[in-house]
Amino acid sequence: MSVLTTLNTIRNGAAAVMTAAASVCLAFLMLIVTADVAMRAVDPKWRISGTLDYVEFSLNWMIYLSIAAAFFAGQVIAVDIIDKWDTRHRFQKIGQLLTLIALIAVGSQIIRPALGVLEWGEVTFDLGILKFYYWIAIWAGIGFSILAVLLEIVAKKGPKP
Amino acid sequence: QTYDLKIASFVTPKHGMSKWIDGWAASLEEKSEGRLKFEILHGAQMGPPPAYYDLASNGQADITWVLHGATPGRFKLTEISNMPYLFCSAEQATRVLNDPSVRALTDPEHRGVKVLTTFMHPPGQINMKGGPVLALSDLAGKAMRPPSKTVGQLIAMLGGKPVGLPPTAMAEALQKGTIDGTMIDYGGAGLAFQLGPFLTDITEVYAYTSSFALVMNPDSFGDLPDDLQAMVDESLVGISPQIGQIWDKLDAIGKDVLTKAGVNIHTLSDEETAKFQAVGAAQTAGYLASLNDAGLPADDVMSAIKAAIEAVGPVGPGCQS
Amino acid sequence: MTPQIIGLLAIAILVGMIFLRVPVGTALLLVGLGGYWAIDGSKTALYTLGDKPFLLAQAYSLSVVPLFLLMGVVASRTKMATELFTAANALFSNFRGGLAMGTVGACAGFGAICGSSLATASTMTRVSIPEMRKHGYSDAIAAGVVASGGTLGILIPPSIILIIYSIIAQQSVPALFAAALIPGLLLAALHLVTLSVLSRLRPDDMPPVPSMSWSERFAAIAGFWKMAVIFTLVVGGIFLGWFSPTEAAAIGALLTILMGFVTRQLNIPTLISAFKETVTTTGTLFFIILGAFMFAAFMVQTRIPATLGDWVTSQGMAPLAVILFLVVMYVILGCFLDSISMILITVPVFLPIVETLGYSPIWFGVFLVIVAEIGLITPPVGLNIFVIRAQAPDIPLMTIYRGIMPFLVTHIVGIALLIAIPSLAIWLPSLLY
Ligand code: NA
Ligand code: NA
Numbered sequence: 001m002s003v004l005t006t007l008n009t010i011r012n013g014a015a016a017v018m019t020a021a022a023s024v025c026l027a028f029l030m031l032i033v034t035a036d037v038a039m040r041a042v043d044p045k046w047r048i049s050g051t052l053d054y055v056e057f058s059l060n061w062m063i064y065l066s067i068a069a070a071f072f073a074g075q076v077i078a079v080d081i082i083d084k085w086d087t088r089h090r091f092q093k094i095g096q097l098l099t100l101i102a103l104i105a106v107g108s109q110i111i112r113p114a115l116g117v118l119e120w121g122e123v124t125f126d127l128g129i130l131k132f133y134y135w136i137a138i139w140a141g142i143g144f145s146i147l148a149v150l151l152e153i154v155a156k157k158g159p160k161p
Numbered sequence: 162q163t164y165d166l167k168i169a170s171f172v173t174p175k176h177g178m179s180k181w182i183d184g185w186a187a188s189l190e191e192k193s194e195g196r197l198k199f200e201i202l203h204g205a206q207m208g209p210p211p212a213y214y215d216l217a218s219n220g221q222a223d224i225t226w227v228l229h230g231a232t233p234g235r236f237k238l239t240e241i242s243n244m245p246y247l248f249c250s251a252e253q254a255t256r257v258l259n260d261p262s263v264r265a266l267t268d269p270e271h272r273g274v275k276v277l278t279t280f281m282h283p284p285g286q287i288n289m290k291g292g293p294v295l296a297l298s299d300l301a302g303k304a305m306r307p308p309s310k311t312v313g314q315l316i317a318m319l320g321g322k323p324v325g326l327p328p329t330a331m332a333e334a335l336q337k338g339t340i341d342g343t344m345i346d347y348g349g350a351g352l353a354f355q356l357g358p359f360l361t362d363i364t365e366v367y368a369y370t371s372s373f374a375l376v377m378n379p380d381s382f383g384d385l386p387d388d389l390q391a392m393v394d395e396s397l398v399g400i401s402p403q404i405g406q407i408w409d410k411l412d413a414i415g416k417d418v419l420t421k422a423g424v425n426i427h428t429l430s431d432e433e434t435a436k437f438q439a440v441g442a443a444q445t446a447g448y449l450a451s452l453n454d455a456g457l458p459a460d461d462v463m464s465a466i467k468a469a470i471e472a473v474g475p476v477g478p479g480c481q482s
Numbered sequence: 483m484t485p486q487i488i489g490l491l492a493i494a495i496l497v498g499m500i501f502l503r504v505p506v507g508t509a510l511l512l513v514g515l516g517g518y519w520a521i522d523g524s525k526t527a528l529y530t531l532g533d534k535p536f537l538l539a540q541a542y543s544l545s546v547v548p549l550f551l552l553m554g555v556v557a558s559r560t561k562m563a564t565e566l567f568t569a570a571n572a573l574f575s576n577f578r579g580g581l582a583m584g585t586v587g588a589c590a591g592f593g594a595i596c597g598s599s600l601a602t603a604s605t606m607t608r609v610s611i612p613e614m615r616k617h618g619y620s621d622a623i624a625a626g627v628v629a630s631g632g633t634l635g636i637l638i639p640p641s642i643i644l645i646i647y648s649i650i651a652q653q654s655v656p657a658l659f660a661a662a663l664i665p666g667l668l669l670a671a672l673h674l675v676t677l678s679v680l681s682r683l684r685p686d687d688m689p690p691v692p693s694m695s696w697s698e699r700f701a702a703i704a705g706f707w708k709m710a711v712i713f714t715l716v717v718g719g720i721f722l723g724w725f726s727p728t729e730a731a732a733i734g735a736l737l738t739i740l741m742g743f744v745t746r747q748l749n750i751p752t753l754i755s756a757f758k759e760t761v762t763t764t765g766t767l768f769f770i771i772l773g774a775f776m777f778a779a780f781m782v783q784t785r786i787p788a789t790l791g792d793w794v795t796s797q798g799m800a801p802l803a804v805i806l807f808l809v810v811m812y813v814i815l816g817c818f819l820d821s822i823s824m825i826l827i828t829v830p831v832f833l834p835i836v837e838t839l840g841y842s843p844i845w846f847g848v849f850l851v852i853v854a855e856i857g858l859i860t861p862p863v864g865l866n867i868f869v870i871r872a873q874a875p876d877i878p879l880m881t882i883y884r885g886i887m888p889f890l891v892t893h894i895v896g897i898a899l900l901i902a903i904p905s906l907a908i909w910l911p912s913l914l915y
Contacts, residue, residue: 022764023757026548033732037725040304047304052325060539062548062761063768070765075872076505091503098499099508105515106772109532113215123234125310126325138535174830175652204830206782208537219529221522329645330728332655339726355654 007155011148015072018065018144025062029055050126057124060134064141071148093153100149107142114139164385167200170226171210174203176353177407178280182226182375189396193389214376218273223381227374230309236372237452239267241462242281243311244448245369245441250477251412252405253470254281254370259401260469266462274376278397280404283412284367284479285312285346290335293362293427294342297436306331306343311448312369316344318440328354335359344369348408351415357422364427366437367479402476409477485521489784492517493818496777500862510773510863514780521783534775538768547601547767549731552760554605556738558612559756560747562708566609569706571691572699579681579688581617582627585610586673589631590638590666591713599821599858601731603632603866604763607873620687621877623680626885629866630892631673633855637666643854647825647847651833654844657911661844662851664906669852669896676892708745712737759873766872770865778819782827787815791831801839805901808832809853809894816857817864824854841904848907849900856893859886 032054040047048054070076076099114135122131168186172179186199207216210231217225229236230243242263248254257263258279268276285308287294294300301320307313313323324340334340336359343356350356350363382390420426429437445463452459475481483491492513499509511531518527538544557566570584577583589606606628614624636643644658681688694702716734719725725733742748781787790811794804815824829850836846858866861883871879900906 019758019761022761023754026552026757026760029545030549030552030732030735033729034736037729037733041724047322047324049322050325055545056540059545059548063539063764064535066548066761066765067769067772068765070762070769073762075762075766075875076507076769094502095504095508098504098512102508102511102515105528106511106531106535109528110535113532113536116215120232120235122232123310125233125307126313126323128233128310134539135536138539142535173652174834200785202782202830204826206826206830207779208533209540211540212533212537215529215533219526221526221529221533330726332648333645333728334726336656337724337726339729352652355648355652358654358656 004155007151011072011151011155014144014148014151015069018069018072022062022065022069025058025065029058029062032058050124053124053126053129057129057134061137064137065144066141068141068144068148071145071152074152096149096153100146100153103142103146103149107139107146110135110138110142163196163198164389165198165200166223166381167202168224169202169207169213169216169222171205171208171213171228172203172226173353176203177411178226178404179203181404181407185396189392192392192396197385197389197392214274217376217378220378220380222378224277224375224377227376229372229374230311233310236267236270237455238270238457238459238462239279239372239374240311241449241452241459242372242466243309243370244445245315246438247466247470248281248284248370249367249475249480250405251281251283251370251408252402252477253473253475253480254284254372255279255405255408256401256473256476257466257469258372260465260472262465263462263469266458266465271374271376273379275379275382277375277377277393278400278404279372279374280401280408281370281372282408283346283348283477284370285344285349286366286368287342287364288345288350288356288360289342289362289364290338290360291341293425294364295427295429296433297440303341304339306334306340308345308349309371312344314448315369315441315444318444319437332356332359346370346412347415347419348411349415351418351422352411357419357424360419360422360424362425362427363419364429366429366434368437368441405477409479412478483520485784486786486789488517488520489781489786492520492780492784496818497862505769506863506868507769507773510770510777514773514776514778517780518776518783521780530779531776534772534779537775538772544600544768544771546728546731547604548760548764549735550601551604551763552756553731553735553738554608555756555759555763556735556742556748556753557605557709558608559752560738560742560745562738562741562747565705566709568702569709570610572694572702575691575694575699577678577681578685578690579677580691581610581614581619582623582677582681582688583674585614585627586631586634586670586677589628590634590670592635599632599636599855600767600865600869602635603628603858603869604873606632607870611870611874611877617691618689620684620885621881622885623684623687624885625870625874625877625882626887626889627673627677629859629864629870629882629886630889632866632869633858633893634666634670634673636851636855637662637669637848641851643821643825643851644847646822647829647850651829651843651847653847657844658847660911661907662848664910665848665852665896665900668899668906669893672892672896673889676888680888708741712741763869763872767865767868770868774819774863774865778824778827781815781819787828787831791835794835801841802901804835804839805841805849808836809897809901812850812853813856813860816854817860817862819857819863821851821854821857824857825850842908844911845900845904845907849897852893852897852900856890859889859893861886 032051036048036051117135118132123129124131168182170179183201186201189197190199207222210228213225214227216222229239242258258281303321304324305316305321306326307316307323316323326334331343331354449459449463496509496513500506515527515531518530570588571581574580574583585606589602592602592605611624611628644662645655648655648658715737716730794807833843837843858864867882870882
């Protein structure tokens, strides 16, 4: 019982951290675009260099942290055509296991391309930021999602009927 | 036994170069009497432009059309060819880039693939909305979309402000005035991205160009029997003029489309051209120095390119003046 | 087994998995991976699986989705949403189904500025579904009209999907935008007609809201000033060239937040919870989009579109028969693919055939956008449906599916009109260009 409680506390805490981090990225995305527009309205010379790079960077982190946050919050969309609770519960477990398999498959395949980009020394268009920093977001997002589904399988009996 | 090969490109099937690839594949199918069989996926069906190199090296496709500038930093030596004011036409540029002396230095940079051929688009112009660029000072503070990181640097050195944008957003950004202009060649502006209605003035500078390669997965090539390997290799001998001319022809058609859309074409005075070229020379010197510092044989590549330009001579439109 | 058969089998498995409550994103990922594996081997299948997260990270066109989501959530947390609906109701208040009609109008207007169906549907879900439910509309109607109305804006310029088409088909963007305008307005009008018919057939689904006096209407419309200010600034800014439609998403979201603070309808805790909700919804949707990317890569490998193309050519069918065949094919494909993937996969194959038959590529672009957008609202995989489901989790998916059915008929009628009268699309561009 206390182990389960601890696990659920971890889940909720992780969901809060992911959500907060993704929110910061989203707020940054919104503010940098607006600032760029506002500054170039005053004087075209004042536009912020590399806005596209900043947008892509924060968007990328935002998307992947959000995916992890959604998994921690247990918010994944499935079609609920089955009404009987017992059957539904069994199918839910299968769905969780399949999701775990899918995420682990994705996770195992994103290491190599990201390292490849690092080895090639690929950089962004405008500011020359190492592309690798973008791809760490993907590792983090998928990695945390795997953890979230694992915790869900172990810690939670499923939603109340 | 038949050998199935998958060709993939991010460019529309209607492009002249896509059609050349189709024709090349068809001729190999015929010559091999059906032993080679190609499936061709044009139009970015397998992903956006930066994906195409890895598609070939991983074997997801057997042959792909790669834009070196799509992954800045990967092809440092090959991108020397993208420095400003080197070439006057696609034919000249393509013949130089495929010269064995140049290829010997740039092919090793293409790790994990076999380079079938390399080619370049015609040098590009300065395309503006709302007033021509007739002097270097006209570019000061202007928001310009570069087609590559290299051209982005050039814009900054010319006094403009490079604004990174996906190519699909170019028309919209010009229409809304988010950018003042864009650096692209006539074919790209007039045909590929249909920018005619969004532009008012073009300054014909033939200043900069981007390089491409047709690359093949080495295992896919190695799996072919010797006679088919030889057949593929032979099919690529001496094709540079032909490919370059296809691109140069697109240049003329694109220019025509733009003129008909009411875009005014301008040229720079000799004095102003000299100023632009001085900036270009400074960028080239800086880039070569940075590669030399990194221990790369940048000077060797540049000498090979220069020697090949001498040997090929001024061929194609843009080289006459 | 041929790739085509593998493709059809995989589609059957996908549908089965989705109905057995496997999460949609998971089902798309696994079936896409398995199918790719069966056709092209494990190595390339796994490499492709590894590529897709990177592809998702670079999908610039999707960047507007979280920002417009945020704008919608904030608008719904403040009184702005309610006010928008009071105003919409005022416009249509003497019609039965007035709130649903107001939703259609709001969808068309909002979609017009943002150019993304997903963003439109998500904003309108937040804004209008609670209002319709509060006034006794059935969940099916409320969800159906938002899902379907969300597709309208894509035909009214700007439109991301028409820009993508223009590049593959090498057609002029302004001509395509002009061509899509009349069909877009026509489709919006057809939605109003549909609602009017539905309100007579099933009066209980759309109970009458008390009709307003003229002074009440003025008050209602005046109460809508906050949204009106934001809307005017965003739309006006786009047309005056202050910023691009993509940037408008960020500006709209920030303006909505500022307006909420200025009018004291928003405080910091509410804003934080709005961000939280936006993040969770974004994550839910992008996991499905990730799966859709993998499934689309597999569909390319099945060569189903290319095979259908060869078959159509070899049959020597009449042009009209080919077009009707394409409608059926796109609606079926749209059940499993998102609209951008569908256009990338099929245009290179079908555009040459359609052009040979004498249809204008401009017309085909408009045709394609309408049929591709139908895919957003067809079960089982319809992204607009999932947007609604993510934001209104208490409406069962089956109810949403049911609510959408009448609007599928609306879209089909729209397509039929476009086929019967091609000048609906061709006339305006021919006049302008
Ligand atoms: Na629109
Ligand atoms: Na669908």
